[in-house]
Amino acid sequence: MTVATATRQAKAVASHISKWYGDLEVLHDINLEIYQHEFLCLLGPSGCGKTTLLRILDGLIQPDEGTVSLDGEVIQGPPRQAAMVFQQFGLFPWKTVSQNVAFPMVLARVPQASIAEKVRWAVELVGLKGFEDAFPDNLSGGMRQRVGIARALAVGPEMLLMDEPFASVDAYTRELLQGELLSIWERFRQTVVFVTHSIDEAITLADRIVVLKAKPGEIYHVFDVPIERPRTVESVRKHPAYEPLRQTIWDDMLAGSGRAV
Amino acid sequence: MDVGNRLPDARNALRERVKARRRQNERRKRNRYLLIRAISFVVVLGAWQIYGASTLEIIFTPFTTVIAHLFELLVNGPLGGAILYSLSMFLGGLVIGSIVGIILGVAMGRFAVFEAALGMYVYAIYSTPLVALIPLISLWFGFGVEAQLIIISMFVLFPITIAVYNGVRSVDAALVEVARSFRANEMAMWRHVIIPSVVPYIVTGLSQGVAMGLVGMFISEIYTALSGMGQILAFSANAYKTADMLAVLLTVMILGVTFRTVIEELRKRLAPWFNKESGR
Structure with missing residues (x-):
């Protein structure tokens, strides 16, 4: 079910992106095409600017050089087609689960009845039925991120931007959520840009892995993941391509970090 | 299978026992807490009663006498009208002080211009004992309702401004x-x-504002034209009517506690997500 190379069409294009924080060049001349309906992972050590790149793709910060275009148009701010899932969940503590999920639709002035229906759908999709009226403070980390994912999915985004969404939950929950994200994504196939520092997570989820190296943040190498879908966390681990790819990326990241292999 | 069937049953029974024990513990704790409160109440009132009865009437009076005077003042005396007057001044000052305080706090917090322009004065006045400003306020605004409202609002204003x-x-x-x-x-x-995240701070500021506003209310009634509850307090103090004085103090105490309870209730309504359960 992998999308053939010939039919690949760019959803978003980052061209010649550079970003400086003071004297520090965080991103250097990033050129990246993100294809329609692909699951792309940005993989790199901390400090390689992957989160900065994601925020630039979401129009939250402006690059010092270069542009991001989405569906052929240069973005000026957060685009309507994209929805972000945040590392620290980014839930409003004064809103219930339902109200948090409804928030982007309330902002977009979606009719009330339609909001209620979509909230119900999204909450059920991420397995939070029965927790609609709970406040985030009363939920576990895993459940909070389910809310974050439901909020992003409910608006029906064409592109999902995910900023290390599972980095703040325990290892067991992380695998569980990875599996659920796989099955959800394989149903809807939004274009996904997923930031992670975990090679395993990248291989498990992605069609394509972009390895970044740090200081300055640059695209180092891009890897295709030759593991067919539908996948599960287990089926990926047992796939013959898994170990070699993991080793290759590991060596690549080490080389990128400038340390001896 | 026998084992397979017995195991969940045993676990359920254990779970029920654990739950029951926890409930019992909580009930016991709660009862002990209430008991200590009751004992403390009896001891303090008893001491008040005994000491009040054993000493001179102008030094201290028994609790029952204070209650009797309180009713007398309320029914046949000026206390009812005084409470009404004081409370309306207090609420007026609270409303003015809160509105100005919230606007000032929001402006200074959100816009650097206001912080740069006004911050230093706010902190300077906040650091000055407000009582020291009363002669000046009287000089400008006289001794009437106007001056009293301004004094009370100033007491309310700063805690709210800072909190917001x-x-x-x-x-x-x-x-x-x-x-x-x-x-x-x-x-x-x-x-x-922004507003939802500020609401708990506004409520905190309000609760400090109420406490300060009651201080301001008494001060304004004693330092400008004698009026309201402050007048009764001052007159009874001058006349060595200690029981009347204590009756007024008791009234203020009850008012203060009532306001605090109302505001705590308000916090629960407005900011139900803002849990502050003590870990005891």
Whole structure:
């Protein structure tokens, strides 16, 4: 079910992106095409600017050089087609689960009845039925991120931007959520840009892995993941391509970090 | 299978026992707490009663006498009207002080211009004992209702300004970014992010404002034209009517506790997400 190379069409294009924080060049001349309906992972050590790149793709910060275009148009701010899932969940503590999920639709002035229906759908999709009226403070980390994912999915985004969404939950929950994200994504196939520092997570989820190296943040190498879908966390681990790819990326990241292999 | 069937039953029974024990523990704790309160109440009132009965009437009077005087003052005396007068001054000052305080706090917290222009005065006046400003206020505004309202509002104003300012400053930048990412405009940002995060701070400021406002109320009634409850307090003190004085103090205490309870209730209504359960 992998999308053939010939039919690949760019959803978003980052061209010649550079970003400086003071004297520090965080991103250097990033050129990246993100294809329609692909699951792309940005993989790199901390400090390689992957989160900065994601925020630039979401129009939250402006690059010092270069542009991001989405569906052929240069973005000026957060685009309507994209929805972000945040590392620290980014839930409003004064809103219930339902109200948090409804928030982007309330902002977009979606009719009330339609909001209620979509909230119900999204909450059920991420397995939070029965927790609609709970406040985030009363939920576990895993459940909070389910809310974050439901909020992003409910608006029906064409592109999902995910900023290390599972980095703040325990290892067991992380695998569980990875599996659920796989099955959800394989149903809807939004274009996904997923930031992670975990090679395993990248291989498990992605069609394509972009390895970044740090200081300055640059695209180092891009890897295709030759593991067919539908996948599960287990089926990926047992796939013959898994170990070699993991080793290759590991060596690549080490080389990128400038340390001896 | 036998084992397979017995195991869940045993576990359920154990779970029930654990739950029952926890409930019992909580009940016991609660009962002990109430018991200590009751004992403390009896001891303090008893000591008050005994000491009041054994000493001179102008030094201290028994609790029962104070209650009797309280009713006398309320029914046949001026206390009812005084409470009404004082309370309306207090509420007037509270409303004025809160509104100005919230606006000032929000402006200073959100816009650097206001902070730069006004911050130093706010802190300077906040650091000055407000009582010291009363002669000046009287000089400008006289001794009437106007001056009293201004004094009370000033007592209310600063705790609220500072609390709201701190609230606006501590709005979570990550949540602002979330809202921006979902294309919130400035209006939506205020409605969904800034105001909700400031509400608990406003309530905290209000509860300090109420405490300070009661101080301001008495001070204004004693230091400007004698009026309201402050007048009864001052007259009875001058006339060595200690029982009347204690009756007025008791009234204020009851009012203060009532306001605090109302505000705590308000916090629960307005900010139910803002849990502050003690870990005892």
